[in-house]
Amino acid sequence: MSVASVFSETYFGSSLPQYLLFFTVVGLGAVVGRALSYLYRRRLKKRAAATRTKIDDLLLRSVGRPVVLLGVIGGVALGREVLTPVEPLRSVLNASIRIPVVVALAWIAVRLTDGFIGTYVEAYTDRTESKLDDELVPIAGRITNIAIVTTAGIVVLDSVGYDVTAVIASLGIGGVAVAFASRKTMADVFGGAHILATKPFVVGDTVDIDGTAGTVEEVGLRTTRLRDFDGRVVTLPNAAIAGAEITNLTSEPTRRIKTFVGLPYTTTPAEMAAALDLAAETAAAVDGVDAERTGAWFWDYGDAALRIRLEYHIEALDRWKAVRDRVNRDIQAAFADAGVELTAPVGRVRIGGES
The missing domain is CATH 2.30.30.60 (SH3 type barrels.)
Structure with a gap:
């Protein structure tokens, strides 16, 4: 067989010179991709860093490495035009273009997702006090990336001739099973x-x-x-x-306290009025109490006492127990100094139907 016949012979529909030209175009595509990658690293990256916005940095980081793969894909797409392939080479060439395109786009999408979360979302969550968003954000990022990779995988399977309907159906059934098994966990996560x-x-x-x-x-x-x-x-x-x-x-800006003080039934109206004023004034004078919202009223007639209702608002919420204790102590001391008698609780015991 002569050299001329080798070059003129067709292999899967194309001659050897056509194949040589094809691989030359693919090589040029790879060179262009490398050149764009070099341009990104040396020039565009520095210019993007000098701008105020971070969006250009994010975009350049996302396409920096996949750009070489995109160059090769472009070379294959252009080089295919010089061939006259027959099956199965035509299907292989078509798949060799679609699959890398899907992979490159998925790669860029994953890098964009990670970059967006790291640049913007995590910067926001770091300023919040809650730890919940710090835990949710990485999970949301992983779920998004899984969805991107899964979608790309389905497209790749479809490109090579697989029936993706069965794959999608199995994923749906598996998703329902997982969701049913983890429904309580998911309910807590959504909560x-x-x-x-x-x-x-x-x-x-x-x-x-x-x-x-x-x-x-x-x-x-x-x-x-x-x-x-x-x-x-x-x-x-x-x-x-x-x-x-x-x-x-x-x-709450303040905490309202309600308490009752009992006076004996022998208390005169004048003594009651004096006791009401004394209770309100004593409570209002305590540090941490809102004096404008303090009052005492003759509330009702109890079983064994005339009941005074004292109401006041505590502003110092970090020490409201200590303030309440001080109010009670000061009222007890003020009543003792003024000679105001307090009643003791009365208990009843029922014996043989009589109390």
Whole structure:
């Protein structure tokens, strides 16, 4: 066989010179991709760093490495035009273009997602007090990347001739099974996202959640931890919190205190009026009490005493117990100095039907 016949012979529909030209174009595409990558590293990256916005930096970082692959793909696409392929080479060439394009686009999308989260989202979550968003953001990023890679994989399978309908159906069935098995976990995760979005409380707040009161120590992905007033750690699932009645005690500007004082039935109206004034004035004089919102009233006739209702508002919420204690002590001392008699609780014992 002569050299001329070798060059004129066709292989899968194309001659040897056509193949040589094809690979030359592919090589040129790779060179162009490398040149663009060099331009990115040497020139564009520096210019992007000099601008105020971070979007251009993010875009350049995302396409920096895949650009070489895109150059090769462009070379294959152009080089294919010089060939006259027959099956199965035509299908192989078409797939060799579609598959790398899908891979390159998925690669860029994943890098964009990671870059956006690292540049913008994590910078925001670092400024918040809650730890929940710090846990949710990486999970959201991984879920997004898995969705991108899964979609790219389905497109690649379709490009090589697989029936993707069965694949999608199996993924759907598997997703339903996983969702059913982890429904409680997912409910807690969505409950945590609800807490993050609505912000009924933040770490450090004192809250009452359906009767469970304490200071919020941590808002996690699945649970929220409180430390109650006895110093115990209470862990609540986020799904339960999302549907619970929440009272944020930290948000109140003051804490209202209501208490009752009993005077004997021998107390005269003048003595009652003096006792009311003395109780209100004594409470208002205590440091940490809002004097403008303090009052005492002759409330009702008890079984064994004339009852005075004292009401005041504590402004110093961080030491409200100490302020309440001081009010009670000062009123006791003031009544003793003024000779105001207080009644003792009366107990009744029933014996044989008579009390």
